[in-house]
Amino acid sequence: MLENNESAFVEFREVSKTYDGSTLSVQDFSLSVARGEFVTLLGPSGCGKTTCLKMLAGFEEPTGGEIFLNGRPVGRVKAHKRNIGVVFQHYALFPHMTIAENLAFPLEARGVSKDAIATGVKRALDMVQLGQFADRRPAQMSGGQQQRAAIARALVFEPDLVLMDEPLGALDRRLREDMQYEIRRLQQRLEVTMIYVTHDQGEAMVLSDRVAVMNEGKIQQVAPPEVLYDEPTTLFVANFIGENNRLDGQLMEWGDDLCRAKVHDAGVVQAFPVAVREGDVHTSLTIRPERVELNPTPGSVANVFEAVVRDVIFLGDHLRIHAELLGNSQFIVKIRNIVGQGAVLPGDTIKLGWLATDCRALDAAAPAESTLAAPN
């Protein structure tokens, strides 16, 4: 048994969930969340992030493992006793009640006195600037207003933990950005612990103290946003968060902080070994487009290769070059738009270079290769 993590407010310990008995929706999911922390579960749809939320809220039971809330296992605690505020994907406001009645519902269930309910509801509505909408029905309000009402309802009974399941998915872009800011502000002001589920990496970056990236039921990496971007530990995270170039290569030699890999039978790339282990043959090398240098000063970077320009896109503050390099025909380079830089045109042959430390050698778990590697 693992030690009980004293500082964790929420802890998933090797939690698994299967709906049909054969495929695991969530697999060995372990995650600790500290009190007051904002943690986002990020991943493509169907990766099991919502299932994790449902298990924590008490709507689903884990098939294996245990979830702890405030140090106590919640396996036998019914959903209505967990005192967790939940904001659902499509708000799940009660359509037959006014907004004020919706907000009063959790307080009534807790046996709060009439006066206290009235003041609590008013305070919560003012908090999300919905004071004048108290007597409206959900259907009489816009999506953004309904969203704010749903958030107010999840906060009105002052829970220690709030879960949000893609709460901004149905809103348009502009509104989404406003709401992100508002959610962050509320979370910090109320010092509530927040677990947030989204498939939008931008949203995760803006909101979270830490992000847990999930894929196919498994946690890929848990880290603060900047670490996730700069130091992805798996190929999935490297590709999912931001843009990345990928070169597939054969590992030639590797050490503690440097490895070499042969790419496309042509070049030898030096890289920083992140997720390569002894015995690995294949690796995926990733380089962020903005870390690639155009025509680098000789000797300044370990990796310099010739590339053929396919396309150049002018984006104001930067240029985006699509080039063919070491067999990758979609190698992307972002170059800052600065004065005195010679024009780059499609068809040109250019030199591209990058530091060995900016090139991360990751697992080669791409589906195409694994099927090729299998002999039968």
Add this chain to the structure above:
Amino acid sequence: MMGKSRTQALLLALPLVAFIGITFVAPLGSMVLRSFHDPLVAEILPKTVAALGEWDGGALPPEGVYALLAEELKQARADRTIGRLATRLNRQASGLRSVVSGTGRRLARQGAPPWAEALPRMNKAWGDPEVWHALAQAGRRVTPTYYLNALDLRMDADRGVTQQPEAKRIYRALFVKTIGVSLAITLLCLGIGYPLAWFIAHSPPRRGRLLLVLVLLPFWTSLLVRTTSWIVLLQQQGVLNSLLTWAGIVADDQRLTLMHNMTGTFVAMTHVLLPFMVLPLYSVMSGIQPVQMQAASSLGARWPRAFRRVYLPQSMPGVGAGCLLVFILAMGYYITPALVGGQSGQLISNFIAYHMQTSLNWGLAAALGSILFVAVLMLFLLYDRVLGLDRMRLGS
């Protein structure tokens, strides 16, 4: 001015309007008309009825009236309409059938003025003022008689409305019983149908579809077959009684009477009407997202509170629609009680059918039918006033 497209639309709708008019409005209208408009006596005995209109209603009508009656009865016999007249008058005052047809027969062979003496000699009933009153009443084209009869009332000789003698009072009690039984069956259907619809609506799609088919299956079976199956199950030598006897729960000589009484009507009608409750409920419930109940429990509500405050109010449109459907159908149900209801399990519709088919008292059948129609209509309006028809939903 009417646009061309509007004219076209009206023309396109014309066949439908005609169809509704011919198959629905016209029969219904003629039925309602029949319940208070009865020109039979006035048409066969026009002069007598007219003369009776001027009669002061004292002891006996004058000689002129007797003469006219004799003449018109002779004519009616020649026209072969006297049988219908006799039947109709017998309904007004029992015994008049033989009086009229007997008098008709004798008038064909004999009789001479003064008729005021001749007629009472042929049948002494013609010397009774009550008979003349009955004739005068029956002669009115517009008559409240059928409605009065349908409400266990009758018209006196002095034209006051009084209760029927106790032995003949049946319809008011029957209306009350029909409404009571319909309400009880509606509640039974709701009690069984609500959990059933809940279960179907919140089953996994495959199982839900299968269960829905099972609910609908009886719809595809003839009503007669379904009702007859209940006879097989419920009769004294039937499946259920045999099982109970076999299990030793009921002694062989004390087999339960489960049909040809109210029990049979209740069981079979609840079964027949259940789909009408389940379908609207299912359709409304499947529109209620499961996340609603999750939201309620995450907000701290136990299941009963969540159900009462969140689920039940949202399912009410289905409850309303289902109850209204079942209740209205039950009010007019006829075949099932006729087959399994026996003597005590008969409802108002069975008496309407009896008067339509057996006693041929169409006026009374029409009056009973009209009262039933108005009663249902009033309940419908009451429902609208209390719950709101616009809140009723057959689908989501």
